[in-house]
Amino acid sequence: MQPDSSISQDQNPIPQKKSGKFNIQIVFLVIFILAAAGLGYWAMQSSNTLKSAQQNLNTLQGEYDALTAEKNSLSGELDQTNKDLASTNEEITTTKDALSTAKSEAAKVNNDLSALKKKMDKANTYIYAIRYIYEDDEATFLGAFLLVALVDDNTLTELFNKWMDSPSYATWTPWAGYAIQTAIDTLTK
Amino acid sequence: MQTEPVLTETKKSSFGIVTVLMIVALLAAIGLGVWGFMLNNDIKVSQSAYADLKSKHEALTKEKNTVSADLETAKTSLDTAKKDLEKAKKDLADQQAALTKVQDEMTKLKANADKAVKYMEVMIAYWVDDAGPDKVSDLVKAIGDADLTKSYEAYRADDNKFSDWVKYVFVTMSELLATK
Numbered sequence: 245m246q247p248d249s250s251i252s253q254d255q256n257p258i259p260q261k262k263s264g265k266f267n268i269q270i271v272f273l274v275i276f277i278l279a280a281a282g283l284g285y286w287a288m289q290s291s292n293t294l295k296s297a298q299q300n301l302n303t304l305q306g307e308y309d310a311l312t313a314e315k316n317s318l319s320g321e322l323d324q325t326n327k328d329l330a331s332t333n334e335e336i337t338t339t340k341d342a343l344s345t346a347k348s349e350a351a352k353v354n355n356d357l358s359a360l361k362k363k364m365d366k367a368n369t370y371i372y373a374i375r376y377i378y379e380d381d382e383a384t385f386l387g388a389f390l391l392v393a394l395v396d397d398n399t400l401t402e403l404f405n406k407w408m409d410s411p412s413y414a415t416w417t418p419w420a421g422y423a424i425q426t427a428i429d430t431l432t433k
Numbered sequence: 434m435q436t437e438p439v440l441t442e443t444k445k446s447s448f449g450i451v452t453v454l455m456i457v458a459l460l461a462a463i464g465l466g467v468w469g470f471m472l473n474n475d476i477k478v479s480q481s482a483y484a485d486l487k488s489k490h491e492a493l494t495k496e497k498n499t500v501s502a503d504l505e506t507a508k509t510s511l512d513t514a515k516k517d518l519e520k521a522k523k524d525l526a527d528q529q530a531a532l533t534k535v536q537d538e539m540t541k542l543k544a545n546a547d548k549a550v551k552y553m554e555v556m557i558a559y560w561v562d563d564a565g566p567d568k569v570s571d572l573v574k575a576i577g578d579a580d581l582t583k584s585y586e587a588y589r590a591d592d593n594k595f596s597d598w599v600k601y602v603f604v605t606m607s608e609l610l611a612t613k
Binding site: 279300319322326329332 | 536
């Protein structure tokens with residue numbers, strides 16, 4: 245029985261030792277596989293996250309580029325508008341200056357015109373009595389006298405009175421000549 | 434004696450396969466770990482770049498909005514300026530038209546006054562200076578008024594026509610000086 249038991253003792257330890265070693269390796273193998281699977285899953289997730297992040301970045305970059313282009317376009321338009329505005333304001337200034345000059349000139353011409361009209365009206369009063377005498381068939385001394393009096397020129401009135409007192413060519417010529425010469429002087433001086 | 438070597442071969446073979454699988458799994462785990470780590474770094478870089486770009490995007494959006502508002506203001510100012518310019522141009526055109534009208538009137542009145550003086554000079558020559566008929570005739574012709582010349586010539590031919598001539602001279606003179 246002894247040899248038998250020794251044989252059975254020799255045979256038993258071998259499978260027991262083999263089974264123990266195998267189990268530890270399997271445990272490590274399982275751990276490594278699980279670790280690899282976990283890390284693989286994590287890496288896949290990270291890869292997807294990276295893809296998504298890069299896609300978002302690209303999208304944002306596209307939006308940024310579009311925004312940059314839009315902003316540059318607006319800036320260009322703003323520059324042009326500001327130039328147009330400056331040019332228009334300059335033109336307004338020039339036009340207003342021209343308007344001011346035209347107004348001054350118009351005021352001066354109006355003054356000159358007014359002065360000329362006054363001179364012409366005054367000159368007309370000097371010759372109107374003579375016109376009346378020759379034009380109106382029913383002209384009277386009184387009518388002529390009133391016209392002369394309207395001139396409000398003492399010399400003219402005096403000369404006219406002389407002619408009225410003693411109507412003749414000799415008394416006519418001084419007052420008619422005075423009236424006409426004064427009218428000429430009024431218009432030319 | 435024959436059984437032992439068989440057991441040893443089985444043990445060695447099992448050990449080898451498991452070991453190989455273990456090494457492969459370990460290397461795979463390490464590789465995937467490294468890859469995951471690198472990906473994670475890339476994600477961080479990408480997210481950082483995204484954050485930077487987003488910040489720039491926001492700043493640019495703000496800047497663009499400012500430019501847009503400035504543009505609107507500038508456009509409004511330009512529209513106003515254009516309207517002001519139109520008005521100023523119209524005012525200038527009106528003023529120039531008024532000036533031209535006044536200048537024309539001035540020119541016309543001056544011409545009338547100058548012509549009236551010529552008629553007066555004829556009468557001065559006749560009544561005051563006692564100029565001869567030929568001198569008076571020259572002055573009459575110089576005026577360029579056919580009716581006046583005709584009237585004067587009629588008077589020279591017939592003394593009774595004197596009043597007609599003088600009447601024509603003074604009526605014409607007076608009408609030339611009329612300002613209304």
